[in-house]
């Protein structure tokens with residue numbers, strides 16, 4: 001009897017966010033990690049943009065910058081990354097006027113195993129999204145991994161969803177990816193894509 005080939009199960013929101021980034025990022029691109037956290041996404045993005053590319057990585061906690069810097073040094077990827085100790089709502093201060101950003105990722109919520117009161121907030125998240133949408137290249141994508149189990153998380157989730165829903169269809173398409181029957185509020189993914 002023929003053996004069935006191995007197939008993967010549905011990707012988690014986190015894994016799917018990386019698939020969606022990988023499809024559109026090329027060597028030399030400029031991209032943004034809006035919430036560095038433990039540096040996992042920064043390292044992933046730094047690998048995709050290559051030596052000629054650039055990653056802008058933001059966080060407001062020193063711990064995040066230190067952890068991320070150590071990971072980048074260890075993997076010899078620091079040369080293409082700008083670590084920024086500032087809120088992503090100030091992103092426009094770091095980008096050139098006409099600079100094209102091909103992709104960006106947000107991990108909303110608090111930094112695991114750290115201060116649970118330092119969280120992303122709806123107004124600053126939306127401010128960063130507005131700026132990033134205005135710099136997003138053709139077929140560029142913004143991924144938002146929304147953790148919402150903490151206080152204020154649901155409000156942020158709703159505001160992000162509302163923002164995505166209202167983007168003009170002639171310029172952007174947006175989607176959400178979520179598991180419907182899982183315990184412990186796994187994160188919900190949003191993707192904003194600029195039309196080509």
Ligand code: SAH
Pocket residue numbers: 034035036037038058059060061064086087088089107108109110111112118119120121124147
């Ligand atoms: N909840 C996710 C991780 C989120 S980390 C998980 O469980 O894997 C979110 C990061 O965003 C934190 O490191 C936090 O310091 C950072 N952050 C909060 N507000 C920010 C802001 N305005 N600009 C940039 N980073 C911010």
